[in-house]
């Protein structure tokens with residue numbers, strides 16, 4: 480190739496309801512990339528290890544209570560505190576996988592009743608994923624996979640609302656406002672192997688690097 484190829488790593492986000500298989504699929508994808516000698520790294524939001532992340536963790540485990548808007552802003556701040564490491568990893572050629580990102584931030588808070596546009600505002604300008612894989616599963620199927628856990632939000636009615644918000648985010652991301660960003664819905668009700676293959680089909684074109692510059696969310 481000629482010209483100014485930026486040849487950075489791809490930024491790939493995995494989103495979905497609780498019990499959609501997100502974390503297992505992200506781990507499998509990481510392994511697959513590493514086996515193919517593609518430099519790759521896996522991140523996860525919320526990142527519960529930072530000071531902000533510890534406050535989020537305590538909230539999710541219902542050890543503390545916070546105003547809905549305050550916790551929303553902390554989730555966003557938890558992404559902003561890692562935004563520089565995201566872009567440096569990508570620019571050093573690492574393919575970055577991320578288990579949840581800003582879409583979860585909006586979907587969960589908007590599902591609680593906060594205004595959608597208000598929820599989106601603090602995440603505007605974050606590094607934008609090249610590809611978002613939405614692992615779509617019906618809440619009743621997710622429930623049958625051994626039940627939801629103990630954490631806040633892990634209830635069927637909440638998950639139902641969250642799914643509606645994810646679907647709206649998907650429509651807006653793959654629409655005209657999305658630049659080169661792609662949103663791919665994966666049927667996560669299939670077998671683990673079938674989901675893995677669908678994911679690989681979407682990811683494969685990106686694993687040898689991306690030429691276009693890193694975009695910012697909703698700019």
Ligand code: 2DT
Pocket residue numbers: 497524525539554555579580581583584585587588632
């Ligand atoms: P995990 O079960 O994946 O650890 O997520 N959440 C997540 C939000 O409400 N806002 C956010 O910005 C993010 C990233 C989704 C814990 C829960 O936190 C929710 C489930």
Ligand code: MG
Pocket residue numbers: 497628630
């Ligand atoms: Mg969870």
